[in-house]
Structure formats: structure tokens, C-alpha cells
Amino acid sequence: MNSIRSWMTETVVTIDEEASVGQAAQLMKAGQVGAIIVVRNDKVVGIFTERDLLALIVAEHRHAIDGKVKDAITSRITSVPPDAGASSVYDLMRKNNIHYLAVVEHEMLKGMIAMKDLFDFRERALEGEIYDLKKQMRETEELVSASGDERVKILMSANEKLKTLSLKDELTGLYNYRYFKSRLDEEMDRARRHRQDLSLIFCDIDHFKQCNDIHGHQHGDMILKIMAAILGEGSSAMGVIAQLRKSDVVARYGGEEFVILLPQTRKCDALIVAERIRNAVENHPFPGRETQPSGRITISVGVAALFEDAPNAEELIRAADRAMYAAKTSGRNKVCLCEPVAAAASLQPRS
Template identity: 45%
Template sequence: MEPELDTSQFEEILATLRVAVTSLSHYNLTLYRSSHVEPVVSPKFTYCASRVQDPVSNELARHYFSKDLASYFEEATPSVCRYGGAFFGFVIPFILRDDHFCLVGDGVRDTSIDLWQLAALSRQGGTDVFSLFPHVETLPTATVREVENVARAVSREIARLCAAAQQLGEITESPAPPPQVEQADDDQERVNARLAEISLFLERVDKARSLAATLALCVDTITTLHPGAKLLTALRADDGVNYELSGLWGLPEELGILPATSLGVFLSREKVKTTVPFDNKMRAAIPEVRANLATSFPLESAGERLGFLSLLDCDLTPNDALVVSMLVHGAGSRLAQLLKEAEQARASSLSGRLLSLTNTLLHVGSKDELYKTILEIAADLLNAAQGSIMLIDKNGETMHIVFTKGITLHIAQCLPMKVGKGIAGKVAQTGQPLVVNDVEKDSRVAMINRPRFKSKALICIPLKLKEKVIGVLNLSDKADLAPFTDADLQLLTSFANLASLMIERTLVLEESVRFEQLSVTDSLTGLYNRRFLKSRIEEELNRSNHQGLNLTILFLDLDFFKNYNDICGHLAGDEALKRTADIIQGTLREMDTVARYGGEEFCALLPGTSKAEALIVAERIRAEIESEKFPGEHNLPLGRLTASCGVASFPEDGRTYTALIHASDIALYQAKANGRNQVVAANAPRSDRAPQGSAPAEPTQQQAAAARTFDFNSYLEATESLRQKA
């Protein structure tokens, strides 16, 4: 019969666990025992031994766990609990030499504290919550996952201790070596167990949905086979140049960055899959790690190296190394697949996002709004606070800022830059993007950081159409002041290609509109030209004919304009034409069309307007021109620059473009013949016409009645509904 364990052996078990599992350093450990002589139903667990770091939390844990240890034992698996509104603890049941034990670990807390539960627990333990609360805040914090990892590690170590104790008992009772056949059977069982672990791992790892889950499965399997090992991994960073080091088991989580040039320190031919001393080169590469032995396994798939996994302080046999190699290879294959899926998801997501942004940019109304939208989207994509868009001028030698974020635009627009000079100028010249994380230390730029920038990092992307650079997109100052990454560069490059297309599209449309305007407008006055007027009159004649509406044409000519040009010069004549155009346009409605017919002649189309209404409008225009002060006009025969106007209406004066223009031209000629500076209607009675050279005729009773009935405001109001129909 095996000897019973005494108190000193209980203490030794706790001491051994604390040394073997380094993550137990912050935990209180309490061991409870139920003798095998106790009845099977509802066994009673009594205190055996403890290793206490914090007496207060340990006392509260004893009140919480000691009453129900039998149920934990019946579950036969490690349990993790959150209790008292703040604390974490675990219970591990096990059997040693036919005695039942429960190991309780406590002394760490959650980051959040539930005061109501804490108060209830403190009352059960006879402690005042107000005195307890400050003490709880001093306890080390942990997450559920961290406590679960510690519990699993302790459970494995207890299993090892129990197995060692069982083996020691067997040796004591039967010192003779077992038969050779039984040894062979044990070896076969061990091999079968390892194969089962590998098979289970490969089955589970194929279902892992993340890098973290894949590595966690690998760690769980390896530490099950080699409980005392410490594990670290190096995974390729986003920049594709460096490797991020992380502790997976028994080591700090963050171990820094390993340059690709240092991979050989761990993965040289003589070190891969072979246990070697943890030498000085390894210590220099990872100064945070203290170890004596290292065995490294490459994480790779289809020739693509993703990093490596190392076991520290674990002397692996060749068979052990082969098993771990199979596990790491399975993990590497799954990691490569997950990275490929993530890349495809990012590409799909980016395509969808760019499609959405395309729709946004297509609905932008103006060029300035487009620049603003592009810069806002780019800054939002990279979470940048400042930026600008620069476009190369037509000469190809300079560029100017068209929009800014975080910088005063009108000041920036006054700062043209030479292509090839400065950071943006070099990007415009070479067509290559530039990511700078320290403008003062980067040898490519080597410049003093300007005060308006909070960080020294910036990113410049060329705006290209095919191979032609049309400008540069600049961003700086991430919200968290972090440097720009290769992922930022790839994202912004994809968007910059879209932005370039939208800018080119807008510039082409703008140029098209400008050419179209040049083809239908007069370059001096900005009014429509004769060709456009003809098409508009024909459109309105067709509409008026179908809808039974009126339509009137005003034909206006400046009096003695050739004399004015001769006296005052052509520059003054051009200015007089522009001011006359402004007067006519300012008098008419938006729906009316006015054109420079040629020389000093102007023609206006008034849809939906009768002759009587048009006469009032024509008289208003004539009077405003007469009252306008033109330089040098006192030298003209009438002592001022004036205008004569002829008026013709559809349908009474003609039903075609040619007929109406001819009728209004005849009326204009009559106005000139009557002495100029007057308005004459086509087909007006001879009595209404003054003899040539005489003063302008007084309005007839009919015209006076029309003038009283239709003032200018009522003319605008009366034709408003017609404008809406148009």
C-alpha cells in the first residue's frame, strides 16, 4: 500500500507548481484534499496547504470556493470563475495516490469592478467594502483568456507530477525492469498518442478562422506534448521586410521586431529542427528572452516563408522534433491560406469601396467640389489631418495647389512650385510615390519639419493618367501621429488612380463646355452669337405655333457708333458694347435670349410676349442706354450715345425666322430714319412714324394706353408662368 502524503509533501507540490508555471507568480494557491476513505457521495474537502501572495483576496476566495469543491471535482475539468464582482479564480481537480484534491488559484482581478457584488462578497467575509475596495484596486489584472491559459498550464503540470508519482510508486514496489514486450507496447502507445494528437490538430486547424486561433491550436498541442517548453513566434510584418516577434507561451507577448536579415540567426541550416544552445546572437536579436536551449521550425507554405516558431528550454529528440515539425507545417499551411483569404477579402472590399467612391465622385457638381471631395476621402481613408492636391500646369514646369485640408487655401494657391523641386516636385517629376516617416532623418528629403505639421511623417502619391503625371496628392499628420505604412500606400495608390480619372474627366468636360460656349457666344460681350440665336428663334417659333403663344424680337443698334469709335478709339468702343450688353441682359428675363448680331447690332428674343409688352421692354432698354454715361459721348451728333430699336412679333409680322428678322430690321431702319434714339414697331401705321430728321414722335393714344396698362413689373409677372412652362 502506498504511503499517504504528509503536510510537507503538500507544500512541496505547491512549490513545484509555482516554479514550473512562471505565470503563477501573482496567484494565491490553496490545496484541498478529500481522503479516499470518505464516502463517494458528497465528499468533504479540507484544507491541506497554501502559498499566499495576498491574504485578503485569498480569504474571500476560500469563502467562495470551499463550500462547493465537490461539484467542481465531479466536473473533472479545470474551471475558471469570476466572482465577487471583481475577482478571477480557477479550480483544478485531480487524483493523487487515490486521494481526491482540488487546487484553487486566486489573487487576480478583472479590469472592471462590480461594486454591488463586491459589497455582497465582503459582507459574507466580514469585511467592510469601503476598506476592501482600495485594496482590490492594487491587485494584478487579468483577462478570462489569460486565467484559462494559466489553469491549463497548471493542469498539465499536475498531470505530469501525478504521472511521476505513480511511476515512482511502481518502481518502489517492483524494482525489476518490465518485460521487453511491455516496453515495446508502451512505445507504441506513445507513438499512437502522438499520431492521435497530430490528427486531431490537423482536423481542428483546418477550421480555424483567424491567425490567432491557428497559433493557439498549435500552442495547445505542442504544450500538451511538451509541458515545460516556452514558445515564441516570428510572423512577417505588413511591410514585408521585418518580422514581428511574440511570446506564445511562458514569454512576454510583445518581443519587438526582427529584421529579415536576422532570420539566419534562428533558421540557419544547422539550427532548423535541431535543439541548439540559445547563443549570443539569439540573445542580441531578442534581448527580452532568457533561455538555454532553442529549437526553431520555419512557418512556410508553397515556398513562401511566413516566419518561424521556436521552442525554448526543451531538449527535443529527433522523433519529438519530427512531430513538432508536422504541427508547425500544418499551422503554416493554414496561416498562408488565411492570409490569402484576407488579401482577397481586402481586394474585394477595396473594389466595392472604390465603386462606391466612384459613384460619389461622379455626382460632384463642380471642379472645386471634386477637388474637395477627393481630398476629404483620401484623408478619411488614411485618417490624416492635413493634405493638399497639386496639379501640373500646362507648361509642364510648374504646379499649383488647387485644394487643401488643414492649410489656408488662398495662401497655398499663391505658392507655385517647380516640378522637380521639393518633396511633391520630385514625386511629380519621377512619378514614384514617396512615404517619409521622418522628414528630418530621411536622406531622400532631409529637411526641417515645419511648425504647422504635428508629426514628421508624410505620404505623396502621383496622380497619373496612363504614364502621364498630372499632379500630386499629399497627406500628413495621422490622427494618432503614427507613421504611414505600406498598407496605407497601397490603399491611397488605388484611390489616386480613381481620383486621376475623375479629375481628367472633369477637366475634359470643362474644356468641352468652354469650347461649346465659344462656338455659341460672342467673345467680347459674352452674349450668344447669331448662329445660336437663329436656332433658338426657330425652336421658339415651333413651340409658339403649336401652343398658340406670342413671340417678339427686338432688333437694336447703337446710333453713330462708327463716329464714337473714330472719336474715342476702339478700346472705348469695345467697352461701350460690353456695357450695352449688360444693360440689355439686365433688363430681360432669364427665359429671354439676347445675342450680339454683329458689330454694334443686338437682337433679343422674348418668348410668350406680345408686341405691346415688348414695346415697353424695348423702351426701358433705350432709356437706360440713353441715361448711361459713356466717355466722350458729348462729341456725337446727339450729344450722347443712344440706341434705336425695331420690334416685330409672331404671328402678325411673320411666321419664320427670316420674316421676323426682316420685319424687325425694317422697323429699326424706320427708327433710324425717324431721327434715331427711339423704338418703332413693325407694320406701325404711317401716322405713328415721324418724318426723317424730326424729333422722336410722341406716343399715340394706343401706345400710351398700353404703357399705362403694362408697366415693366407687370410684364415680368405676366410672363412668369410662361417661363415656367418653357
């Protein structure tokens, strides 16, 4: 799933609900933003947008500038989790004429998503659909015009392509989420039967949205391809984990997220692999890296283990994802082991 995490703005401006509209307007001007998050005791209660401000100006509410911002919000807050699908969020915002949504997880503010952020996503999705449709039409024309033997060859070739597409991510060439999930279930069953170790590494590229905003999505795609080459299973000279066994799985989880499934691997050994990956990414000469906050392309990495951190597949993914968030919130460009849920819940939102 292509989640809004890849498209949302993580650094947002907030204001207390008791502040004045004038203060809100000054914050929007200073931050050059079209909306700010309104909070009460650090909890999100609404979004004050440029449309709210314009409505007050048009209505000629002379004293509104001194009024409280909570009274100027035209609608109550609607929020979505960071793992929500970009397509479904786009449809929600379009249907309800919403320009901004708060991104909230476990009652903590993670960022904000704007309709304009999703325009690029929708445009690329439509371009992909049109490309696929044209490709299908060309292949159909070739099949209809081919002779008997040629038709058989075309069908066999198409069948092989379908098999590959069902397993691999088209952009990066790594295994896709569907294949990763099926292998995770298989390895989970095997680990339970034989009481074997099973570890999961969850990687997320730091400040990836900023990279897209500055250089464009084509550049972002190139970064993803290079990242896949670094993680590659021995097919590339850059592969830092070329010694992976056949049972190990490297996959693109979605967006700028990657996962590495390590059967029969202890958590401490998975930590060593994760740190080697983090170091390789940090030191790789990615194009455009100088525009990143640290001057480098980096990743935040989480590590979790079956039995120790989670009893099943879904919980193992959540545990590794939670550890990755811990790496994000504690400074990025680091590896974190999974901690108990109570400890993770105390982490502050990403900035």
C-alpha cells in the first residue's frame, strides 16, 4: 500500500486554541503555510486554514482578528493515521472538499497532509493506469495478428512476466509486499513448529518527502532504485548483504519503506545486519544528498524478533515499525531495537 506517510508534511505549525486569530495569521505568514494545527493540551482539536481567515475578511468581521482561533475554525478536525492509503485519503478529501487533514497516530500528531500533496500521487497513478492500458492494447494487437506458433510463444512469455510481476516490485526489482507477506506467514509457521528464531528489519528513508519536493518524484524514484541496489540480495556490487541465505527476504514494503526478513536469526545478529545497512546507506554518494538536512541520505531502522517482541506476523511488523519510529523520534539515521508498547507510547512526535 502506498501510504500517506510518503506524502505528508512532518514539520507542522501548531497553535493553542485560546490564541487569537491575529496570532494564527502571523504564524501562517511567518511559516509560509496555508494551514496550522490547533491544539488543546497538546491534543489536536482542529485546523485553521487560509480559507477560514479569508472567510473572516470577506465577512468584514472587524473584531475577529482579536477573537480566539477556536471560534474561527469552520469545521471540526478530521484526522487520518500515517498508514492510511494515499488513494483512499485523496478520495475522502475530494468528496468532502477538505484541503488539509491532520495525521495522527496513538493520539500523537505525526504531520499534516494537504490535497495538493496528493495531486502528484494521483497524477502518477493515472499515468501508470494509462501506460498499463496502452501496453495491454499493444500486446492484444500483437497476439491477434500472430500465427499459431508465435501466439504460443507470446502467451508463454506473458505468463512468465505475470509470475515475475506477482513477486517483484516493478520500480526497484525487490520482492513486493504481497510476496513478503506470504513468506512471512510461511516462516512464522516454521518458526513456531520448530521453536526457531525469526527477526525482522524495518527501514525507512529519512526526509524522503523533502527530497521529492526539492528534486521531483523522478529523482525520488532513482533514490529508491539505488536503495534497492544497496539492499540487493547479491545481484549488485553495492549489495551490503550479499551473503544473505536463500531463505532471507528483502522487499519493498511500500513508499520509501523496506523490510528484511531473517529466518533462524537472533535479534542480536539482526541488529548487526541492520547497522551494516544503515552505515552503507549513510556513506553512499547519493545524487542530491547535499540538499538533505544532514547533507546525506540516511535511513531509520527498527529491529524486532518473534516470541520476544511479538506472538504473530502482524504484531511482528508493528513491533519492527514501532522500533523504526523510535529511531525517527530520537534523531534519525540510527538503528533501534523494539521496546515494550508502554515505552514506545511515550516517544514524542517526529519533527
